[in-house]
Amino acid sequence: MVSKLEMTGDELDSRARDVLRAIILQHVATGEPISSRSLSKCGQFQLSPASLRNVMADLEDLGYLAQPHTSAGRVPTDRGYRFFIDHLMKSHALSRRDRETIDGEVANAGEIEQILHLASSVISKLSDQIGVVFMPTLLQFTxxxxxxxxxxxxxxxxxxxxxxxxxxxxxxxxxxxxxxxxxxxxxxxxxxxxxxxxxxxxxxxxxxxxxxxxxxxxxxxxxxxxxxxxxxxxxAPVEHELFVEGAASILTKPEFADANALRRTFLALQEKEKLIEILNTFLSEDGLQILIGSESDFTQVHNFSIVARRYGSSSAPLGMVGIIGPMRMEYARMAPLVDYLGLALTRKIEEQEQDR
Amino acid sequence: MVSKLEMTGDELDSRARDVLRAIILQHVATGEPISSRSLSKCGQFQLSPASLRNVMADLEDLGYLAQPHTSAGRVPTDRGYRFFIDHLMKSHALSRRDRETIDGEVANAGEIEQILHLASSVISKLSDQIGVVFMPTLLQFTxxxxxxxxxxxxxxxxxxxxxxxxxxxxxxxxxxxxxxxxxxxxxxxxxxxxxxxxxxxxxxxxxxxxxxxxxxxxxxxxxxxxxxxxxxxxxAPVEHELFVEGAASILTKPEFADANALRRTFLALQEKEKLIEILNTFLSEDGLQILIGSESDFTQVHNFSIVARRYGSSSAPLGMVGIIGPMRMEYARMAPLVDYLGLALTRKIEEQEQDR
DNA sequence: AGTTAGCACTCTCACGACGAGAGTGTCAAG
DNA sequence: CTTGACACTCTCGTCGTGAGAGTGCTAACT
Missing domain, CATH: 3.30.390 (Enolase-like; domain 1)
Known part of the structure; x- marks a missing residue:
């Protein structure tokens, strides 16, 4: 019923967009469903809860929000996050500390495997998500x-x-x-x-x-x-290397409060083929890639998102670097982090290429 | 109150020993506390539940058994497991399949790091526990x-x-x-x-x-x-390498049904220093080492046990190989597995030493 | 038109009561 | 020394209840 809507960002008026953005920001911060009342109280809107409820009901009809149950507040859907990322998000500037941390780690590393290992661990630490770095087959390697x-x-x-x-x-x-x-x-x-x-x-x-x-x-x-x-x-048999670091970071996130979610997640991370497949499809794409919830097999089951980016010279892309975390994550902070790490890796590798 | 008892195995008569052994075997198999009735029904003893209860009460007084609560059956304590391992356990012969699997993996591996990596993963798979392989400092390496x-x-x-x-x-x-x-x-x-x-x-x-x-x-x-x-x-900075493989294997074990136990365990596995410290103390010991529950800082908190063994020529021990799992594990199966892997590694390394 | 106060409705969740079930300890008889 | 019998205790699942949170709707207001 919403499938015929184009994702141009035009079907929402300015107020609806503001509400959607506010709900996502607040929900990402708290992890809780957002009620009309809490939204009204936050001061950003000079509107009563009842008015906000009208807007929220519209957003729900359009598929951007959902209710866990009737008497709960609203939660963004994957479609909601997608709209947020494409049209509403303002990426934070990368903090100087983060930039320096990345630069430092990348500069210190020597061998490619060490670089990638450090990269996955630094991105995991900075993002507090699971870090992944993928290096594809060496068969085309000259x-x-x-x-x-x-x-x-x-x-x-x-x-x-x-x-x-x-x-x-x-x-x-x-x-x-x-x-x-x-x-x-x-x-x-x-x-x-x-x-x-x-x-x-x-x-x-x-x-x-x-x-x-x-x-x-x-x-x-x-x-x-x-x-x-x-x-x-x-x-040649070394067809790809996949570094997955910081899986323990998701342990403390509220979406993994129950043991089953944890179990399923760890088991999913075990089988790396799926992940490799997904990262591989991204390899041909330029720029930052964000995959949300139902948009892929891997992220669908566990309500995960992947934020990733190609690294290596554009003529010969070397692999993908990124993070995996629950759908509810601070995309505005993750995006520049992953992006910068990708840039730093690319720079480092090009340096080594020069250095002949 | 039990501290003055020497662990000679003399303070238990033959019947008490049989009962303790039966309880441990059954509890390891099922994970449930063992009641006098189920023990009587199993047919091994021609005794009524009431008589068994007497024996069990004695074993509890001696600190070998404990009750989770008054109306539950008995569970072995770490002291109970210790007695079992020292005096009651009959190690299974290693199955031919397992032996061949180990031999195959070890034979295929080339470089030392690859060997150790494969070793930790094969032991994890065969034991269905967490595999650890530890290689200490290279500073004394000639x-x-x-x-x-x-x-x-x-x-x-x-x-x-x-x-x-x-x-x-x-x-x-x-x-x-x-x-x-x-x-x-x-x-x-x-x-x-x-x-x-x-x-x-x-x-x-x-x-x-x-x-x-x-x-x-x-x-x-x-x-x-x-x-x-x-x-x-x-x-030189590469002071030690620790391979921990198969942490996901504990996910399905009933002792980790609740999320907190899982969380704590994964966090504990994160900080490897403790583990390295423990494995290091074992390095001077010959033969199979088993560490149970409260016997060390690491195993105490999480009701874990470690079964480990030195590998490398006896003149220059190279490191430790073993498994980590819940205290409730099949020691009789684990012991020969770890032992054989240690032997296989040692043999492999001595081969490479010859081969100059 | 859009906004808002009010109200009835629904759903979750924490709490407590309750009974079934399991296992024990004990005691007296065999 | 063994065992049947019995009272006692503790856990666990179920059910009911009431508070709380949040919604949708409607009617009044601007």
Whole structure:
């Protein structure tokens, strides 16, 4: 019945918009359903509760508000939050403290995994929500260099540096034995020969090379090829990394007062595939993304919202960073937080990219 | 009033012991307080409920059982569990499936961190409790080799292999620029010069070398020293790694039916220092360790137990592996699980140690 | 027209009473 | 020493009740 309404923001007059905004702000602050009386008392409107009730009834008809039960106040629906975010919200400026905290954490981090880990934990702490950082597949990842370090005669650590500054390392267990000097040579060769290619491309070319005439005779080349293939094969399975931090932060939120809600939530967070799927669809979108309640499978069940943003250079987006929390959250504070963290990460990564 | 009793297991006659064992087994299975009637009905005893009540009253006086309230059955106390574990428990043989699962997971893992991560997750899955694996400080860690890989001109990955096969790698950001060949030379030099020493020892010696006459003139040596110090300094802060896996497994246990217990538990798991402290004290003990309820700060508050065991060669214990769960757990099944995982880890690590 | 006071209505929630059920302790008889 | 019997106690679910909160509606007011 409300489906034919376009979300242009035009179907609400200025007063209705003010009321909706006030209700959402107040409800986010208190967690309680908002009554006409408390709204009237807050002083923002020179109207009696009865008048406000009329406005609220209209907003309910339009699907922006709902009543938990007849004699309770109103609560925003996901549709209400959506309207708020699209048309009513005024993002807070990011506090200097927060900005400095983010900058500090990001600056201190070295390796990509550490950066992402710190990012998820800092956003979780600052937002008091669950922090998520997602780094998608490395298959399209182009390499700058590849080096091999002798761990023991048959165990080799392979260090791959991407053109975007990301460093990946894995240990492979070979059946052959290697010398230090051999590995140095192999590293130089592979770096020279394959830099700029994707892992997948490298693997395919190496496999083609095995059939090459020369490889049959040159023992050194043969060793290089098998080691290279093993190294790339071993990295490829790392299809994505998902950092979820601060799940305990939701423990104190009133929407999780009962044990079942908690249980369901933790179990949902366990299975990360769904989350990855959602974040993946966002990966093609630019700018801040907000997903509310029923708008996706994941957020629907638990009345969650996701505020997330792409990071990494726009030419090669690297992943998503954001927060997950109950639908009732301070979007006006979350939005700039997530946005800034995304920017900071992007900047950091571009710096590393320069730094060649 | 019971404190003067020695825990020799002598103060209970054979019948009392049987009753205590039966009560614990039944309570662990059901989670309910055990009544004299249900005990009589189970057929193990040819006694009436009234007689069993007498025995149970005695066990309660001795502090092995307790009643949640007057008209409830009996529940084992931590003292009761302790007696059970020390004198009554018959450990189940480890099922073949479990043994194979553990062997499989451990065999597949490569790097130490991956091994420990898998270990904590496999033990969590098999036990349906929270899995913990703890690796203590690396400061006493002696090195076999040290290599440096060029990430970018000023960022160097440092790969340290311990004599126990453990591989640690960190990226350091230097102010100087390095060439590939330089790094290879530095790696060879440091490996030759310092292998067998502890990280701490290396650092001290490097610092002493800065004051050395030669270092002032030999630019290469100077670069080596500063890089070496930075590498070691960067690794040293990693004082311990604690893997806690499967916290969600306790969600379904009846002792966490109410939200507060859940909340408290998750918050307790958040602060890992306490846990590390406890595991650290166990590090000097050989064999399986079981800590019950009030026996430690950590387990006391939440009615938890810890079943843990040292792993790593006995000459150089590497860390602790174990599970955390409610006091009411199947000790007879947990004990061999943890024990076997500890053995498997030790074996794996010794293999890697050989493999030089 | 829009606004407001008043009022009846509905729903939740905290409180207390109550009875069924479960388990115990005890005592006297076997 | 064992056991049947019985009174006692405590928990827990159910039901009823009344206070409180908030609404919708209507009629009067501006």
């Amino acid at each position: 390499i700058r260099s590849m080096d091999f370090v002798l761990i023991s005669e048959t165990r080799i650590m392979c260090v791959i540096v991407g053109t975007n500054g990301v460093v990946v390392n894995r240990i492979v267990d070979t059946r052959q034995t290697f010398q230090r000097e051999e590995l140095e040579k192999i590293g130089r060769y592979i770096t020279a020969e394959f830099s700029g290619m994707t892992l997948d491309g490298i693997r395919r070319r190496l496999i083609r090379m095995t059939e090459d005439e020369r490889a049959l005779h040159d023992q050194m080349l043969q060793k290089t090829i098998t080691l290279g293939i093993e190294a790339v094969n071993d990295v | 090195i076999r080799s040290m290599d440096f890989v060029l990430i970018s001109e000023t960022r160097i990955m440092c790969v340290i292999v311990g004599t126990n096969g453990v591989v640690v790698n960190r990226i350091v950001d230097t102010r100087q620029t390095f060439q590939r060949e330089e790094l290879e030379k530095i790696g060879r030099y440091i490996t030759a010069e310092f292998s067998g020493m502890t990280l701490d020892g290396i650092r001290r010696r490097l610092i002493r070398m800065t004051e050395d006459e030669r270092a002032l003139h030999d630019q290469m040596l100077q670069k080596t020293i500063t890089l070496g110090i930075e590498a070691v300094n960067d690794v």
